[in-house]
Amino acid sequence: MDLNQLEAFSAVMTIGSVTGAGRSLGRSQPAVSKAIQDLENELGYALFDRNGPRVTPTDRAFLLYEEVERSLVGLRTIRERAAEIGRDEQQPIHLVATPALASTIAPMALKLVEAQGLPEHIHLRSASAEQVVHSVLHRTVSLGLTSLPIAHRGLDLHWIGEAPCVAVVRADSPLADCSVVTADMLHGQRIITMSNRYRLRQRIDSALGNGRALDVAIETNTSFNAIMAAHAGLGVALVEPMTALGMPIAGLAVKPLAVNIPFYFGVVTPYGKPNDGVTQALIAALESAARNILHGFVKHDAEQHDELL
Structure with a gap:
């Protein structure tokens, strides 16, 4: 399978029609149809039930879609970073967090470090705790914020925050x-x-x-x-x-x-990956933002994870 097929599949899943996917991708409807058919032939099973220009995803298509989207996000990140390197631009921040953290302390922390010089581009995405872990483990993000427990290998947990529900x-x-x-x-x-x-x-x-x-x-x-x-x-x-x-x-x-009833959350980065100055400043700013928002906030060392949870 190739990138052309995966982008066609993702567009059809999102839009719901081959014609609409073609318009979104800037391709003809027959080109998108052929890409989907080639992908199905390679996989050995159908991804869509056809009814004229509209299609209905099969159960297998939904199972495949999440993995394809993660892969496409990674490829787009590589493409964007390659262009930024060519322009000598600072590496963007890729931050993923659970919805509660993405909509509250993450924006406040970014504002706190703005004076220190943020990159021109910031990617802030909300996801489930399990998806945050997946993104950090696969190193498609610079930093993750998630509720706990989080005992996975391959992650550096920097600190644990606690506040009452x-x-x-x-x-x-x-x-x-x-x-x-x-x-x-x-x-x-x-x-x-x-x-x-x-x-x-x-x-x-x-x-x-x-x-x-x-x-x-x-x-x-x-x-x-x-x-x-x-x-x-x-x-x-x-x-x-x-x-x-x-x-x-x-x-x-x-x-x-x-x-x-304690709510525990933590800041994680890929294991062993050196953190640049902006990421280090952001890790500290997230603590400051949490203290500003939360009554009764307590910071714990990462080593206390198993004891607390």
């Missing part, structure tokens, strides 16, 4: 007038929280269950989704504090919990 309720909720929200107050409430049971959700269930299961009405994959569901009056959001405090929304109250 919070409850987010509508301003007209009776809980909005409470100084703290206790576990007993949450029983009988519709709870909105995270779906990943191997990260924050496990700690929430353990700390607040009190022998009784919480009434989890809505499970979601991002804190912002949970917070906006609370804003719509669908329940009480139990979330990490970064999104709740870093992206304040009118009409909502962020309340501390009586029981401490």
